[in-house]
């Protein structure tokens with residue numbers, strides 16, 4: 442009926458206002474989150490076929506009043522507001538200092554991957570800023586992998602910056618690969634050393650022929666271009682076996698471990714340095 446319709450319309454408006462208010466509140470909180478010390482990094486191990494740790498991805502966590510806000514909610518807010526620039530720098534600094542600290546504690550740390558937004562890439566002097574951070578932390582650029590999502594890297598204006606980062610010694614990885622429709626030509630031109638197969642393709646690899654085809658194609662493509670492949674979102678032994686048969690050599694996912702606080706990552710997933 443008409444009145445019921447109006448009622449649900451009003452309900453919709455109220456709900457919408459609530460969501461908007463929630464977002465505004467979240468945005469306000471995000472402004473103070475760095476100073477308030479509400480951010481933390483957790484690290485998810487990346488393993489090879491022998492299940493040795495070959496790296497770890499730093500993932501950002503934000504808790505407000507003890508409640509975790511999912512990155513997929515606050516990262517877009519941080520990007521829209523430009524706050525991703527200081528937040529992203531904090532992430533990079535924290536990851537570099539963590540790596541130095543692990544090493545000082547006697548742990549072998551291969552590489553650490555850090556997610557970088559293209560809004561950061563466009564900041565003037567970004568490469569120099571990162572180099573300064575690595576120098577102060579006492580780590581080499583070669584021990585860092587910068588993950589940039591495929592859809593964002595397709596913008597030609599970023600090629601020059603990507604090249605600059607590569608020449609400075611950083612490794613670049615294309616995140617969420619397969620979701621951004623890179624052409625072969627573009628991919629060949631990009632100064633990257635790694636592709637990360639998006640977890641949406643790994644999820645149904647056992648049951649969906651198309652997804653399996655996509656994963657196999659990415660692995661073949663990477664071999665042709667001499668790139669590393671990391672499969673993310675590996676949750677089952679079956680998925681792992683399919684990926685291994687395709688020649689994939691690096692894996693990340695809950696089958697092995699979720700993202701862990703620094704101490705736990707070291708104790709469970711890093712080796713002691715031979716002294």
Ligand code: C2E
Pocket residue numbers: 485499500501511512513516529532556557558616617640673674675676693694695696699700
């Ligand atoms: P991403 O870079 O694709 O990160 C992988 C996401 O998959 C992480 O979610 C991780 O916890 C999750 N994951 C890991 N293993 C599994 C698995 O086996 N199954 C499933 N279903 N998921 C798995 P998270 O931590 O919630 O991060 C979400 C996204 O937020 C990231 O996606 C990344 O795009 C963004 N993000 C996180 N930290 C940062 C950061 O420091 N800077 C920027 N710019 N973005 C970040």
Ligand code: CA
Pocket residue numbers: 498556588616
């Ligand atoms: Ca990533």
Ligand code: CA
Pocket residue numbers: 616617637639640673
């Ligand atoms: Ca990803």
Ligand code: CA
Pocket residue numbers: 617
């Ligand atoms: Ca993602």
